[in-house]
Amino acid sequence: MDHFALVDGELFAERVPLARIAEEVGTPVYVYSRATLERHADVFREGLAGVERKHLAFAVKSNPNLAVLKVLAGRGYGADVVSAGELDRALAAGIAAHDIVFSGVGKTETEMRHALAKGIGQFNIESEEEGRMLAAVAAAMGLTAQATLRINPDVDAGTHAKISTGKADNKFGVGLHVGPGIYQRLSQLPGISLRGVAVHIGSQLLSLDPLEAAFGKIGELVAHLREQGHTITHVDLGGGLGVPYQAATEPPSPADYGALVARVTRDWDAVIQFEPGRVIAGNAGVLLTRVIRIKPGIRDPFVVVDAAMNDLARPALYDAWHDFEAVRPNGTRMTANIVGPVCESGDTFAMGRDIDTVSDGDLAIFRTAGAYGATMASSYNSRGIVAEVLVDGDRYAVVANRISPAEIMAAETVPDWL
Numbered sequence: 001m002d003h004f005a006l007v008d009g010e011l012f013a014e015r016v017p018l019a020r021i022a023e024e025v026g027t028p029v030y031v032y033s034r035a036t037l038e039r040h041a042d043v044f045r046e047g048l049a050g051v052e053r054k055h056l057a058f059a060v061k062s063n064p065n066l067a068v069l070k071v072l073a074g075r076g077y078g079a080d081v082v083s084a085g086e087l088d089r090a091l092a093a094g095i096a097a098h099d100i101v102f103s104g105v106g107k108t109e110t111e112m113r114h115a116l117a118k119g120i121g122q123f124n125i126e127s128e129e130e131g132r133m134l135a136a137v138a139a140a141m142g143l144t145a146q147a148t149l150r151i152n153p154d155v156d157a158g159t160h161a162k163i164s165t166g167k168a169d170n171k172f173g174v175g176l177h178v179g180p181g182i183y184q185r186l187s188q189l190p191g192i193s194l195r196g197v198a199v200h201i202g203s204q205l206l207s208l209d210p211l212e213a214a215f216g217k218i219g220e221l222v223a224h225l226r227e228q229g230h231t232i233t234h235v236d237l238g239g240g241l242g243v244p245y246q247a248a249t250e251p252p253s254p255a256d257y258g259a260l261v262a263r264v265t266r267d268w269d270a271v272i273q274f275e276p277g278r279v280i281a282g283n284a285g286v287l288l289t290r291v292i293r294i295k296p297g298i299r300d301p302f303v304v305v306d307a308a309m310n311d312l313a314r315p316a317l318y319d320a321w322h323d324f325e326a327v328r329p330n331g332t333r334m335t336a337n338i339v340g341p342v343c344e345s346g347d348t349f350a351m352g353r354d355i356d357t358v359s360d361g362d363l364a365i366f367r368t369a370g371a372y373g374a375t376m377a378s379s380y381n382s383r384g385i386v387a388e389v390l391v392d393g394d395r396y397a398v399v400a401n402r403i404s405p406a407e408i409m410a411a412e413t414v415p416d417w418l
């Protein structure tokens, strides 16, 4: 459920007309709803009511906006970060260092030192080599890094190849068969304290089966590690729960997911950690855009909007679907191709789509753009970086200024030898 709905024939974000935001901030612009973010955060937590000891860490990469992070911090969420930049954002938003988990295969020594100095809660180590580096860095600082070992369970998440992370040939984690040996060797090192294992098999999962398969393997591994004499206090189950990009898609609910987790982890006797991203932020944001013009096509007309692949990369990157709706629908429908102004054929949001009829100058939205939207924006085609707005009841604020092409150009220099 979200708070972007028609009121007297016009789309609102909570109690703010989207047309007002377009007028005052310009387009394209991402619009987030605080009430929706909070609702999703609460529903996800409630779904996990059957999991006694848990820790929720919002996956910052899905939406790193400071105001969004502040909203989620207010709902008791920690953060899952994948870079020093994300770590600093989480801290700046008021998330306690000990509630932050650091994931990713490429943590550098500098990032490790920075995170340790800030008192980060946990590193999710993705290789033996990384574990050795972390141990050395922490020991040199006179510290002990808390860590889990990320396991690659070799399970097909059944999602888009580019967001699958749990197959043996993906770069993430270490294989089940080598996990115990690596765990054993890293446990001998000063500077690192291994306290459990982590898993994250992919994003936009529309079935619980792959999760159940992965969690089952993790449960067996935890038992095996304990038999080897290791103390396991934490198991991180990652994120990945899908969202309905189209009304017909019915992803498992947080309640179904929570019931599965409660069932499979019942005897684990550990803090169960979660890293949800998309399921919290996805439907809490829309990308508001204006139609520049309608260009006739061979078959269907092209609706050229002022948002493009540099603002919302998912369709170009993953052939992703985003529902398109007019801000003031007139009740009629048209079949059209929806495209942006960028000079690439990949800058296409939809082909032959049945949509609200729109004409030049009309406002429209792409739905479910709150996750993996603004965070992937670039200035390709020197278009500037898209602005972001947070709505709260009948008020809103610009929570990320538009960065103009001129500002981006100002960061460049031409050497005096040219």
Ligand SMILES: *Cc1c(COP(=O)(O)O)cnc(C)c1O
Pocket: 059, 061, 062, 080, 103, 104, 200, 202, 203, 204, 238, 239, 240, 241, 275, 276, 277, 278, 279, 371
């Ligand atoms: C991307 C990612 C997440 C979040 O995934 P969602 O599908 O957005 O829930 C969680 N954990 C890790 C390690 C990730 O890379």
